[in-house]
Amino acid sequence: MSDRCEDFPPALAVAGRGADRVEVESPSLFAGGGGPTAYEMKFLLTEEQAREVAVRVSTRLALDPYADPALDNGYLITSVYTDTPDYDVLRRTGASSRKYRARGYGIGGPVFVERKTKRGDEVRKRRNRVPSGNLSILDAVELAPDWPGEWFRRQTANRRLRPVCRISYERVAYMGPSDGGAIRVTFDRRLRGAVVNGWEVAPVDPAPGLLDGRVICEFKFRVAMPGLLKGVIEGLGLCPSSVSKYRLFMGTVMPTAVGGVMNA
Numbered sequence: 001m002s003d004r005c006e007d008f009p010p011a012l013a014v015a016g017r018g019a020d021r022v023e024v025e026s027p028s029l030f031a032g033g034g035g036p037t038a039y040e041m042k043f044l045l046t047e048e049q050a051r052e053v054a055v056r057v058s059t060r061l062a063l064d065p066y067a068d069p070a071l072d073n074g075y076l077i078t079s080v081y082t083d084t085p086d087y088d089v090l091r092r093t094g095a096s097s098r099k100y101r102a103r104g105y106g107i108g109g110p111v112f113v114e115r116k117t118k119r120g121d122e123v124r125k126r127r128n129r130v131p132s133g134n135l136s137i138l139d140a141v142e143l144a145p146d147w148p149g150e151w152f153r154r155q156t157a158n159r160r161l162r163p164v165c166r167i168s169y170e171r172v173a174y175m176g177p178s179d180g181g182a183i184r185v186t187f188d189r190r191l192r193g194a195v196v197n198g199w200e201v202a203p204v205d206p207a208p209g210l211l212d213g214r215v216i217c218e219f220k221f222r223v224a225m226p227g228l229l230k231g232v233i234e235g236l237g238l239c240p241s242s243v244s245k246y247r248l249f250m251g252t253v254m255p256t257a258v259g260g261v262m263n264a
Contacts, residue, residue: 038220038222039219039220039221039222039223039225040218040219041218041219041240042241042242042243043219043238043239043240044214044215044216044217044241044243045214045216045238046215047213047215049215049238050215050217053187053232053236054174054187056228056231056232056235056236057228057229058174060176060178061174061175061176061183061185061228062174062175062176063173063174064174064175067172073172074170074171074173074187074189075106075171075173076105076106076168076171077103077105077188078105078166078201078202078203078204079101079103079104079166079167079168079245080101080103080163080196081099081101081163081165081166081167082100082156082162082163082164083161083164084160084161084162085162087164090164090247090250090254098116098117098159099116099117100113100114100115100152100155100156100159100161101113101116102114102130102135102138102163102199103201104203107202109132111129111130111132111135111201112128113128113130113138113152114126114127114128114152115127115155128151128152130147130148135199135201136198137149138152138199139199140153162197163196163197163198163199164196164250165193165195165246165250166193166194166196166200166201166202166204167191167192167193167204167245167246168191168192168193168203169188169189169191169245170190171186171187171188171189172186173185173186174186178221178226178227178229179227179228181221181223181226182221182222183219183220183221183222183226184219184220184221185218185219186217186218187216187217188215188216188217188218188245189215190211191210191249192207192208192209192210193207193210193249194207195253210248216243216245
C-alpha cells in the first residue's frame, strides 16, 4: 500500500432488514435484525483507477444481474435525502446519528425507504420496499399501520426531517463469493442533484456532474476483508475515503455550512 495512505479504517458493521431483488446479494443487506457482520469501505478514484479495479475484480466476480448495456453495464439510482429545517444532518449538529432517505431504481422501478445509523465505525441499516405511487403518505399526519414504510414516516416526522435534495447516479456493480462470503464492488458515476421539497424519486435530469470525472467506488464484504479486495487495495495503493453524496451536492448549495465537503 502507498505510504501516503493511512491504515484501513475500522470495519463498518451493517445490519439490514429483509431482502430485495435489487441488491439481494449485497453483504450490506440480509434478513433479520442481526446476522453476520458486514463491512463497507469507500474510495474516490480517477476513471483510470476505477477501470483498473473493475478489470481486477471482474476475473472473480460477475456483473450485477441488473446491468444495462445501454448504461455501460450500470443501472440508475435516485435517492431523496432528508434533513431538519436547521440542517442538523448537514452540519453534524444535534444528537441524531441517523440518516433517512427514499431510494428508487431505474425509471418507474422499485422504491425503498431506509434508515442508516452510524455510531463511531458501526453502521446499521433498516430498509423496506414501498409502493412507488403513494409516497405522499410520508407527509400525512395520520397513522398508516398497514403501510410497510410507516416506521419511516413516523420517525422522520418525530425528528422533523423533510426532503432536501434528490440525487441520481449510475452504478456498475460486481458481485460474487470470495473467501467463504459474499462480496460486492460498486462504481458510482455521473452524479447530479436537485434541491427538492417532496418525496418524488424521479431521476434528476442530466446536469453538470458533481464528481469532475471521478468515481465513487465501494467495497462491501462480511467478517474479514477477502484476499481479492485486499490485493486490489495494496496493488493499486488505494486510499479509503469518506466521501458523501449528500454533502458533496449540498456543498454546491450551502458551501459555508458544509465546510470540508468531501468528508462524510
